[in-house]
Amino acid sequence: MRINEERLRQRMDRINAIAVTEEEGMMRLALSDADREARDLLVSWMEEAGMSVRIDDMGTVYGVMKGTDEKALPICVGSHMDTQPNGGKYDGFFGVMAGLEAILSIKESGLELDSDLILADWTNEEGARFVPPMLASGVNAGVFDPQWVYDREDTEGVRYEDELKRIGYQGEKENRLTKAKAYLEPHIEQGPVLDAKGLSCGIVTGALGITGLDITISGEANHAGTTPMSHRKDALVAAAEAISRIRKNCIDFGEPAVITNGIINAQPASKNIVPGTVYFSIDLRYHTDEGMAELEQQTKDIIQKTCDEFGVSVQIEQYWRAKPAVFNETIVGCVEEAANEKNLPAMRIISGAGHDAVFISEIIPTGMIFVPSIKGMSHCPQENTKWEDLVAGTELTADVLVKLDKETI
Structure with missing residues (x-):
């Protein structure tokens, strides 16, 4: 699968131009005005691509590209767009943009998949504004009570639910992703292992x-x-x-x-x-x-x-x-097979960071793809990944989605 590199670059640059700090870091805290601006852009790109958009009660945004078989379970890909204060350009955000570009590339290639492809942008993964992290995916998986999450307050005493309503992204409980064939989350490693070994891909087997x-x-x-x-x-x-x-x-x-x-x-x-x-x-x-x-x-x-x-x-x-997460071996195998077919230097790796995939793995078969982080830097303005690795990771995401459509999981 080949992607539209220029489209990917332009869209990533557009969102990464929102709320830039003096140190060139990102400041898209969950449910802030900057988060709303990024969400609005994402929704516009989804709709432009012909995807239907739905929003759940925790504010998670889903874009759906229809498949050919109404009986087939959907396949979901995504991550999050909220950042740490003065955070990096790719943490979470890469997974959303890679997922979007992968879905568009599959559509534009003329391939017809049985399953619907769903892109997810989870709310408050970072936990930088509303503690703890991964609140929306946690509610989705039944780990957190929705009202308890609604009542979480930031350091200024502002409630999660009130901000959700203020920015116009409180949807319906019925829109939650509770059943799918697979969930795939592309992400930067946020650690030094892949970069130090000169590898292009991490085949993620689970998380601490x-x-x-x-x-x-x-x-x-x-x-x-x-x-x-x-x-x-x-x-x-x-x-x-x-x-x-x-x-x-x-x-x-x-x-x-x-x-x-x-x-x-x-x-x-x-x-x-x-x-x-x-x-x-x-x-x-x-x-x-x-x-x-x-x-x-x-x-x-x-x-x-x-x-x-x-x-x-x-x-x-x-x-x-x-809890420690162990990802689905069939999905892990699909990532490994696709990386081998693309001749990407890769290794199996366990994630030291928490991700929405950790909670989602409790209800949906899950896997992750890592791309290298230069010097392992993350949660800071120095966070960086080579462009060729971002492209390879996005193309790999598309390849894996195609494989998962034909797999029995």
């Missing part, structure tokens, strides 16, 4: 599970000069020691275990007051349910023991969890 924890340590705020070291209940010192210990434990646990402390906040945040309360976040990832549960419990135990040593109390709350 993710556990998110909120940690609040409570000690005693006191005067920085008059409180002897022996009398202190310093929440920040306890937090620092706990973070150091759980990091070492994660390393000792072994790959692919990873731990990240992305946020830390000490109160009362004065230079001459012993911190009385400290909050920090934990993001834990591992590739099996059993290992994830064990690593989470070890992490909690280490934090509790550390806090006991320092005479402070701790509250540990799990704010979300995504």
